[in-house]
Amino acid sequence: MADILLRGNSITLAQAVKAAGLADSGGQAKHIVRQGQVKVNDLVENQPGRKLFAGDIFRLDDGEAWTVCAGEPRGEHG
Numbered sequence: 001m002a003d004i005l006l007r008g009n010s011i012t013l014a015q016a017v018k019a020a021g022l023a024d025s026g027g028q029a030k031h032i033v034r035q036g037q038v039k040v041n042d043l044v045e046n047q048p049g050r051k052l053f054a055g056d057i058f059r060l061d062d063g064e065a066w067t068v069c070a071g072e073p074r075g076e077h078g
Contacts, residue, residue: 003069014048022060
């Protein structure tokens with residue numbers, strides 16, 4: 001499991017998908033989310049603007065899980 005490091009209190013789901021390298025652009029990230037391909041805390045989420053906070057976990061389909069964290073990243077993709 002890799003981490004996304006917060007620079008503030010939250011990050012949108014689309015921003016997190018892009019930051020994780022799961023999309024090449026913000027538009028592509030929004031499309032992926034709207035298609036229902038992303039799970040947040042094991043529930044399908046289709047709102048790209050959904051705010052993620054420290055402790056939330058997201059993944060694309062059944063791929064690698066990413067944890068949103070407020071501290072230093074543990075994974076190589078932080």
